[in-house]
Amino acid sequence: MPRKESVNIIIAENSPVLAAGFSLCLRRLPGLNVNIMEVKTLENLRDCVRSAKPDILLVNPSFGGLFNPKEWREENNGENVSIVAIELGKLNRSTVSLFDDTISVIDDLDTISAKISRLSTSSPFSEEKETLSLREKEIISLVVRGMTNQEIADKLFLSIHTVITHRRNIARKLEIHSATGLTIYAIVNKIVDIADIKV
Amino acid sequence: MTTPSNSSRYTPADKMASIIADHYQLIQVMSRFGIPLGFGDDSIEKTCRDNGVDCTTFLSVVNFVLDGFASYQTISDLSLKSLLHYLRQSHIYFLEYFLPAIRRKLLDGIRLRSDNVSFLIIKFFDEFVHEVRTHMEHEEKYLFTYVNALLDGKYSAGYKVNTYSEHHEKVGSKLKELIKLIIKYCPDDNDTNLLNDALYDIYRCEEELESHCRLEDCLLVPALLNFEKSIGFKV
Numbered sequence: 442m443p444r445k446e447s448v449n450i451i452i453a454e455n456s457p458v459l460a461a462g463f464s465l466c467l468r469r470l471p472g473l474n475v476n477i478m479e480v481k482t483l484e485n486l487r488d489c490v491r492s493a494k495p496d497i498l499l500v501n502p503s504f505g506g507l508f509n510p511k512e513w514r515e516e517n518n519g520e521n522v523s524i525v526a527i528e529l530g531k532l533n534r535s536t537v538s539l540f541d542d543t544i545s546v547i548d549d550l551d552t553i554s555a556k557i558s559r560l561s562t563s564s565p566f567s568e569e570k571e572t573l574s575l576r577e578k579e580i581i582s583l584v585v586r587g588m589t590n591q592e593i594a595d596k597l598f599l600s601i602h603t604v605i606t607h608r609r610n611i612a613r614k615l616e617i618h619s620a621t622g623l624t625i626y627a628i629v630n631k632i633v634d635i636a637d638i639k640v
Numbered sequence: 641m642t643t644p645s646n647s648s649r650y651t652p653a654d655k656m657a658s659i660i661a662d663h664y665q666l667i668q669v670m671s672r673f674g675i676p677l678g679f680g681d682d683s684i685e686k687t688c689r690d691n692g693v694d695c696t697t698f699l700s701v702v703n704f705v706l707d708g709f710a711s712y713q714t715i716s717d718l719s720l721k722s723l724l725h726y727l728r729q730s731h732i733y734f735l736e737y738f739l740p741a742i743r744r745k746l747l748d749g750i751r752l753r754s755d756n757v758s759f760l761i762i763k764f765f766d767e768f769v770h771e772v773r774t775h776m777e778h779e780e781k782y783l784f785t786y787v788n789a790l791l792d793g794k795y796s797a798g799y800k801v802n803t804y805s806e807h808h809e810k811v812g813s814k815l816k817e818l819i820k821l822i823i824k825y826c827p828d829d830n831d832t833n834l835l836n837d838a839l840y841d842i843y844r845c846e847e848e849l850e851s852h853c854r855l856e857d858c859l860l861v862p863a864l865l866n867f868e869k870s871i872g873f874k875v
Contacts, residue, residue: 468708478858488715492861619814621764622821625757629825635755
């Protein structure tokens with residue numbers, strides 16, 4: 442899992458002080474790579490959603506009059522967007538219930554961080570490294586010799602799906618996604634000999 | 641014209657020389673817009689006008705580069721022509737100048753040999769450059785051509801900016817992988833200073849490519865959607 446997941450967040454807030462404040466706080470969250478877009482009108486918001494694929498919409502409940510998450514979702518194909526209310530004072534419960542969560546101006550960074558991680562589909566804290574299994578090393582040695590997934594499957598008597606799953610796990614564990622990168626890894630870690638590599 | 645209060649850090653009346661001197665990253669922005677150095681004490685507005693650059697677009701890019709995010713307020717005032725010129729020049733900069741320069745430094749720094757992984761590091765870099773080139777050429781061939789046709793009043797059906805948004809992948813992530821590979825597995829027979837220099841450049845390149853892609857997503861695409869709407873495209 443890459444350490445820095447990217448989270449797209451739209452801030453729909455008319456107060457420039459609040460918008461800038463949230464923007465800055467969100468970008469300071471540890472372990473998260475946050476892309477912020479600020480919008481000032483409902484029309485801006487619609488265009489922004491179509492071009493930027495947000496994960497989270499942070500919105501003032503009074504944005505554009507009175508912001509209704511349910512209606513907005515229906516009009517904008519926003520099923521996958523988490524909608525979070527900006528809480529200035531205490532919001533009444535019926536308002537809060539419309540949103541997926543609220544972030545208050547007095548929340549500390551840890552609280553905000555926890556909320557954002559939970560709401561975005563990313564998992565920024567899964568940093569632990571696993572070691573490669575023997576089977577995975579065997580597959581690496583075949584990949585870097587230039588064999589295709591099908592050839593590897595045939596040689597090891599595996600299904601091609603199993604090979605693909607292994608390769609996906611290898612890429613995740615090593616954070617290496619290219620054949621050349623894998624070759625470098627394999628040589629340095631003596632899984633293959635450099636003389637076996639054709640370039 | 642955008643009003644000065646418009647969430648922008650800089651306004652048309654500010655002096656060009658002071659914003660550039662304050663933020664060295666803007667030297668690039670300026671030259672990609674085709675504004676040469678030597679503008680004395682002229683304001684941003686005058687310098688832009690003298691060089692045939694749309695001032696709102698220039699400031700939007702400046703504020704985007706400095707703040708890392710776009711404000712959607714100015715989208716309808718952007719000049720697609722100026723923006724496109726800027727993006728084209730950025731492509732030229734990456735492909736013709738920056739990436740080849742990094743390759744040269746990398747070659748000098750890691751001391752290419754056939755009996756260790758140094759040649760594979762160069763191979764990785766070359767594959768990356770090839771991807772970037774393909775990506776940018778694809779943009780120019782389809783997206784930029786489409787925008788130019790729109791600006792000329794030729795509304796071709798079929799291609800819409802939505803088509804583009806879906807294809808836009810981040811080109812910079814592979815550089816992160818390269819940085820890690822060099823840090824972890826580079827042979828120790830290298831020239832440290834030269835290699836460090838190359839690594840600094842790769843970091844900077846990664847950031848600039850990321851910023852470049854986001855600029856396309858956050859300024860160009862919304863501006864295009866806006867333009868499509870203004871000429872009556874169904875969205």
